[in-house]
Amino acid sequence: MNPIMTPKQLSPAKVRLSDSAVLAGVISVTYAAALMFLPHAFPEVLQRVFDRGYFFRTIALLLVITNEILFLVICKRRHQKPNLLTLGYIAFLTITLVFVLRMLVMFADEQAQISHVLLHMSGRSAIGSEELLLYTYLGIVSGIFFPYVLVRLTQDYVSRTDSAEPEAKARGGAAGQ
Amino acid sequence: MHPWIPTEALWWLGLYGGLGALVPWLLRWTQKGRNGLDTSPRKLFQRGELGLFGLFLALSAVLDLGRSALSIQFIVANSLVLGVSGLMASAAWLEDYSRWEQGLASQDERTWADSRKLLFLVFSIAFTTEVLLAHSAEAWR
Numbered sequence: 039m040n041p042i043m044t045p046k047q048l049s050p051a052k053v054r055l056s057d058s059a060v061l062a063g064v065i066s067v068t069y070a071a072a073l074m075f076l077p078h079a080f081p082e083v084l085q086r087v088f089d090r091g092y093f094f095r096t097i098a099l100l101l102v103i104t105n106e107i108l109f110l111v112i113c114k115r116r117h118q119k120p121n122l123l124t125l126g127y128i129a130f131l132t133i134t135l136v137f138v139l140r141m142l143v144m145f146a147d148e149q150a151q152i153s154h155v156l157l158h159m160s161g162r163s164a165i166g167s168e169e170l171l172l173y174t175y176l177g178i179v180s181g182i183f184f185p186y187v188l189v190r191l192t193q194d195y196v197s198r199t200d201s202a203e204p205e206a207k208a209r210g211g212a213a214g215q
Numbered sequence: 216m217h218p219w220i221p222t223e224a225l226w227w228l229g230l231y232g233g234l235g236a237l238v239p240w241l242l243r244w245t246q247k248g249r250n251g252l253d254t255s256p257r258k259l260f261q262r263g264e265l266g267l268f269g270l271f272l273a274l275s276a277v278l279d280l281g282r283s284a285l286s287i288q289f290i291v292a293n294s295l296v297l298g299v300s301g302l303m304a305s306a307a308w309l310e311d312y313s314r315w316e317q318g319l320a321s322q323d324e325r326t327w328a329d330s331r332k333l334l335f336l337v338f339s340i341a342f343t344t345e346v347l348l349a350h351s352a353e354a355w356r
Contacts, residue, residue, distance in 0.1 A: 054329070055329065058298075060336070067339045070343040070346040070347075073346060080276035168354045169286070171292075172285065172289050174345055175347060176289065179296060180296050183336065187303065
């Protein structure tokens with residue numbers, strides 16, 4: 039921290055679009071590398087976690103922890119003050135995205151079950167490890183990148199509204215005179 | 216442990232990386248002796264051109280995804296992720312261009328950092344998407 043700067047002088051945290059891009063990119067490349075080096079074991083591990091029933095809870099927990107740590111790192115690097123509201127908002131957005139992922143996986147699972155019954159297909163009657171692999175990737179990358187995009191858009195909207203209010207008041211006052 | 220090498224995805228990565236970043240840099244580098252130009256990538260892509268390349272890269276991956284036999288909900292969701300990240304990458308170039316158009320001072324350092332990071336994101340998502348496509352094609356064969 040800058041020695042001149044005291045904790046009281048810290049400005050409120052402002053997120054930039056590229057903040058989460060590097061982490062999401064690194065995780066994305068790691069995911070591809072895991073698939074290349076463990077082409078059979080990696081999908082099987084995901085399938086096992088899914089079958090045991092704690093797949094979404096694990097993903098949600100990991101993503102929330104990652105996003106909160108990333109936010110604190112960004113604040114520390116830029117000498118900004120992390121506020122609880124933004125931390126809570128990031129957690130809320132991450133959990134919402136995991137919920138959307140859950141809906142997508144459940145929909146794919148039901149589709150697989152219906153086609154199993156209607157078309158008398160052999161093999162698994164539920165979502166397969168290959169499909170799970172696709173949706174997990176989607177959930178992880180969007181779970182890191184999208185909360186920050188939404189936080190940035192919200193911050194832009196709030197700062198625009200804040201700066202528009204005094205202008206509108208000044209204009210109203212001038213019109214009254 | 217037998218690693219699986221998705222040759223198509225690696226070829227795709229090399230082709231786009233080469234055409235989008237390496238060829239422009241090499242062209243600039245060949246002119247170094249004649250014009251005494253600064254050939255560093257930072258100087259070459261300082262106005263956020265990498266972000267614009269990111270948008271084209273995202274679009275090409277979306278087109279590739281659309282041709283695959285994967286479920287429609289996955290294609291739509293992944294296209295959305297690629298599209299948004301591509302748009303965010305191009306926003307770095309657009310912001311700098313708008314500043315230049317209005318005669319405002321350019322923020323080269325910030326534009327370069329943003330476009331570079333967002334291109335990395337688009338590139339990694341597009342590459343992993345190609346790896347997943349190749350893996351699915353092989354698994355369902």
